[in-house]
Amino acid sequence: MAYDAFLLLSFGGPEGQDDVLPFLENVTRGRGIPRERLETVAGHYRHFGGVSPINAQCRALIEALRPRLDLPIYWGNRNWHPMLADTVAKMRDDGVQRALAFVTSPFGSYSSCRQYLDDIAVARAAVPGAPVIDKIRHYHDHPGYIAPHADAVRAALAALPSRMAARIVFTAHSIPTSMNAASGPGGAGRYEAQLRETAALVAAEAAPELPWDLAWQSRSGPPQVPWLEPDINDHLETLAKDGVREVVVSPIGFISDHLEVIWDLDEEARATAARLGMAFARAATPGVDPRFADMVRALVEERVLAHSNVRHALGTVPTWDFCPDDCCASPKRA
Ligand SMILES: CC1=C(CCC(=O)O)c2cc3nc(cc4[nH]c(cc5[nH]c(cc1n2)c(C)c5CCC(=O)O)c(CCC(=O)O)c4C)C(CCC(=O)O)=C3C
Ligand SMILES: [Fe+2]
DSSP, X not given: OOOSEEEEEXXXXXXXXXXXXXXXXXXXXXXXOOHHHHHHHHHHHHHTTTBOSXXXXXXXXXXXXXXXXXXXXXXXXXXXXXXXXXXXXXXXXXXXXXXEEEESOOSOSIIIIIHHHHHHHHXXXXXXXXXXXXXXXXXXXXXXXXXXXXXXXXXXXXXXXXGGGEEEEEEEEOOBHHHHHTOTBTTOOHHHHHHHHHHHHHHHHHOTTSOEEEEEEOOOSOTTSOBOSOBHHHHHHHHHHTTOOEEEEEOTTOSSOOHIIIIIIIIIIHHHHHHTTOEEEEOOOOTTOHHHHHHHHHHHHHHHTGGGOOOOOSSXXXXXXXXXXXXXXXXXXX
């Protein structure tokens, strides 16, 4: 397949205090998020001057990709500028015919996969003559994703007083259990399955001798809707009761230090651990690790040279190039 452009497709985040509320309105429109939750999350952004780290991370990734890709690079977001529809219009004006999109989430689910496909469809519908845009597959078990996380877990373990007694707790963004059930072709619960595989692969590479768990963070939505559990803070309580004194928390659900990482883990989970008297080290995310940037290049090559059969994967949970219609369906909303 021939492509004449590369598109970085991400979530977007505010870049100043005045952006916070309009950004949150974009994120939560029609999603039934309680008002109090919105105010709480606005406070997290305000704590950092109203600036999400995510846009700077996208810019840094683009700079890391420039020397690695022979394609012009474009960037568009779901929820904040540069908005995807504006980017698609620019691509059309530049004569782009067929672009390949890399999404900043490695996993399948409505929020992390299908919603980006919907974003592409909506943006293209708004731009007459828009290029075709194909999405790159999930990369939850790609060596370029696993290796930086594994190194980071090793480094975090080294920062603990006595790594012998440590527990590794991997985290990812919680989603409603109904959204998890609908993840993957035919609704196969792939979100959790992929994350468990990522966790197992990172643990095996970083510290095969240590026990690990998968916990969830950043729960949203109304309280009566079930989301994936345990929450990281509840899980730390359980571990403390079981006598665990040291934890490494590794956010394998994130490619870079999103606001959920620097608030929900570095502030909240760290405070929970301190209250419980546990030593706490947060493992880094890939960010612009050269192996992660090389992975993006490899994923582009994999699609361009589809006949070459090179498809790096360390696990067995399948990934697929084109999501079928019944993949990662939108969950019913309350
Ligand atoms: C699976 C998943 C990912 C990973 C995949 C991916 O990366 O796309 C993700 C990423 C992100 N989520 C982000 C921010 C927010 N997510 C929210 C709300 C929600 N997230 C959900 C799921 C996910 N979210 C869901 C099911 C909701 C409920 C509303 C709904 O059904 O859609 C809300 C509303 C307030 C709240 O309730 O928290 C905010 C502000 C940011 C930006 C961070 C930054 O600024 O650095 C990023 C990268
Ligand atoms: Fe999907």
